[in-house]
Amino acid sequence: MPHQFDKHNTKLTGLILFCSLLAGISSLTNPAGAAETISAKTDTLIKQGIILSIEQSYADAEAIFVAMKRHAPESPAGYFFHAAVLQTRMMDVERYDQEKRFLALVDKTIRLARKQIKKDKRDAWAHFFLGGGYGYLAFYQAKQKKYWNAFQNAQKSVGALEKAVKIDSTLYDAYLGIGSYKYYRSKLSRHLSWLPFVKDERAEGIAMIKLAMTKSRYSRYSAVNGVSWIFVDEARYDEGLQLVESVLADFPDSRVFLWCAAKITKKMQRWREAADYYERILQSFEQQGILSPYNELTCRKNLAMLYRRLEEVEKAEAECAKVSAILADKEIQKKYPQALKEIQQNCAHGSAELAGAE
Numbered sequence: 001m002p003h004q005f006d007k008h009n010t011k012l013t014g015l016i017l018f019c020s021l022l023a024g025i026s027s028l029t030n031p032a033g034a035a036e037t038i039s040a041k042t043d044t045l046i047k048q049g050i051i052l053s054i055e056q057s058y059a060d061a062e063a064i065f066v067a068m069k070r071h072a073p074e075s076p077a078g079y080f081f082h083a084a085v086l087q088t089r090m091m092d093v094e095r096y097d098q099e100k101r102f103l104a105l106v107d108k109t110i111r112l113a114r115k116q117i118k119k120d121k122r123d124a125w126a127h128f129f130l131g132g133g134y135g136y137l138a139f140y141q142a143k144q145k146k147y148w149n150a151f152q153n154a155q156k157s158v159g160a161l162e163k164a165v166k167i168d169s170t171l172y173d174a175y176l177g178i179g180s181y182k183y184y185r186s187k188l189s190r191h192l193s194w195l196p197f198v199k200d201e202r203a204e205g206i207a208m209i210k211l212a213m214t215k216s217r218y219s220r221y222s223a224v225n226g227v228s229w230i231f232v233d234e235a236r237y238d239e240g241l242q243l244v245e246s247v248l249a250d251f252p253d254s255r256v257f258l259w260c261a262a263k264i265t266k267k268m269q270r271w272r273e274a275a276d277y278y279e280r281i282l283q284s285f286e287q288q289g290i291l292s293p294y295n296e297l298t299c300r301k302n303l304a305m306l307y308r309r310l311e312e313v314e315k316a317e318a319e320c321a322k323v324s325a326i327l328a329d330k331e332i333q334k335k336y337p338q339a340l341k342e343i344q345q346n347c348a349h350g351s352a353e354l355a356g357a358e
Contacts, residue, residue, distance in 0.1 A: 058089040076112040076129040079105045094292035109133040124167040131160030172216040179208025237268045275306040297339050320347030
């Protein structure tokens with residue numbers, strides 16, 4: 001996956017985040033008439049799978065959705081959620097060895113959703129899954145830097161979601177994807193010349209995400225994550241931290257929310273708290289034996305800056321040494337040139353902080 005050095009610091013973070021939100025584990029609802037599609041047992045399994053994904057128990061979550069596919073092979077639900085687990089795991093551990101399986105599941109989701117729409121054009125459920133499938137595809141293309149293709153599929157995705165909402169206005173989960181799109185399209189259109197200029201819909205987008213956060217059936221946690229990162233972007237740090245901490249109270253080891261808490265507390269100059277969050281993230285990866293060079297670099301370069309702020313010079317120097325050791329690998333240097341530049345300019349000279357640490 002091509003990166004800027006920071007996990008959440010790139011010109012197209014918004015577009016990528018929108019796509020991941022839209023196609024994430026949250027994107028399911030129960031529109032009118034869906035009782036025949038989702039039984040009480042299936043509903044329980046979906047919720048269990050979502051919780052397992054938040055807790056990073058990916059194998060168990062995947063097993064649930066594989067079973068759903070076997071039980072209902074003509075429904076897009078199992079394929080959709082299976083793809084969600086693969087996407088979440090790949091992004092979490094920074095290992096993209098399941099991309100072919102992911103794309104096959106996305107394709108299956110789209111094909112089955114279209115098949116359902118042919119049977120019933122007013123099937124809100126089918127339009128919703130179609131939008132989710134296109135959202136996955138847009139996410140993948142943005143990751144591959146195929147930004148124009150990603151933008152086109154993001155538009156298809158939102159179009160399908162808007163059709164679903166037009167059919168059933170109480171399909172609150174759909175507001176997460178639509179609201180995210182409105183916010184980031186408004187923001188990005190002012191910075192990327194190839195995006196058509198649109199009116200500023202950022203406030204409306206935030207309101208729609210909040211609606212999904214409070215009223216959706218499955219989207220609360222994804223909506224919290226999404227709006228919290230928007231609050232970082234808007235410098236509304238207190239609001240963002242309050243939301244993230246509310247989820248960490250239930251899921252204290254969830255790296256999705258630990259990353260956000262670390263970023264917010266650092267922005268608020270609460271150096272000790274930020275350092276604690278980055279330490280928790282690092283320890284979590286180490287304990288599971290899945291610490292990638294990228295995630296380690298991100299944690300350690302931030303810890304080096306934070307320890308300097310706290311005047312814990314020995315700890316800061318130790319982190320710099322560890323980062324330098326990782327970057328001794330020529331392949332890693334090529335993959336993360338910005339990290340190498342930061343270490344050369346800051347750690348080597350004992351600067352008071354790591355410039356550009358995000």
